[in-house]
Amino acid sequence: MADQPVIERFRAWMSERQLPLTPQRLAIAELLLNSPRHLSAEELIESLASNGLKVGTATVYRTIDVLLESGLLVERDRGEGFRRFEPQRELPHHEQLLCTVCGRVEEFRDAALERMTSRVAESHGFVRERHRLVIYGTCADCSRVADPAAAEARS
Amino acid sequence: MADQPVIERFRAWMSERQLPLTPQRLAIAELLLNSPRHLSAEELIESLASNGLKVGTATVYRTIDVLLESGLLVERDRGEGFRRFEPQRELPHHEQLLCTVCGRVEEFRDAALERMTSRVAESHGFVRERHRLVIYGTCADCSRVADPAAAEARS
């Protein structure tokens, strides 16, 4: 039942395969696995820099590869020309609510959706594998404030 | 009521804004607006070549931009590292069934989904803007045949 923080799970995964746990990797994992937003490589590098850490591009990408392989991180492509990364959630099918202003992501599940996708797939002769639903909108914070940047900074 | 072919709508759109209708543009529009598959730029160029037309890369991309602006074409990003393009359907069909073997795409609508997304957004304090649902699976053809390539060739 040990609901240990993600970073501890990363530490464990790394030591299991005897991989060196460098300060860079730790910092990258810390940021990536705890962000409420889906960060891009560039945003990540900026965050590291503002924390006083100058990490090389190659290291960042290579560490991301490690995190992806560990299964603790998942990549997403919103068609922006680059990838974004998010911590892996426990939920099997995670539907998402994405704020188009600040980029915050919230997740939810809906049993009806599960049934609906199976029904639709079947009626089209498809063997259903998985699905993905994203609802785009404006989150409460961003709807409230006059200056959206303030909401973003708050996150 | 004139349910004119897409290509005629493209012609009309072009002449409305007095844009030259070159053979290249016509060929590209013809292929892109009538394909049952979501073509990539590269696939498009191959198709043009096999039709005896050697069109420059830049021209292809610039024509795609024109088609996107006309609203007759829509771009999709499946996270493959490049974009794919599909003709714009009339209905606000945001729901898709995508065959992971041959790439075929079928669309559908579901009223319940519309209601569900509004409800979920509201309960999370979000102002709902739009949504996107993709169900991944294997289509009837691809489930049936032993050799998936046969199904792809058939399309």
Place this chain on the structure above:
DNA sequence: ATAAATGCAAAGGGTTTGCAAAGGC
């Protein structure tokens, strides 16, 4: 000590852009 990670810079792949030549309207 030793195998692995780091950083830099150069390479790679899809897409865009600058500019002279060609071509619709």
Place this chain on the structure above:
DNA sequence: GCCTTTGCAAACCCTTTGCATTTAT
């Protein structure tokens, strides 16, 4: 004829790779 498009090649952006140096275990 005028203005736009074309094609080529160089430029771009994100990401990956090669290699000498540093570092965690």
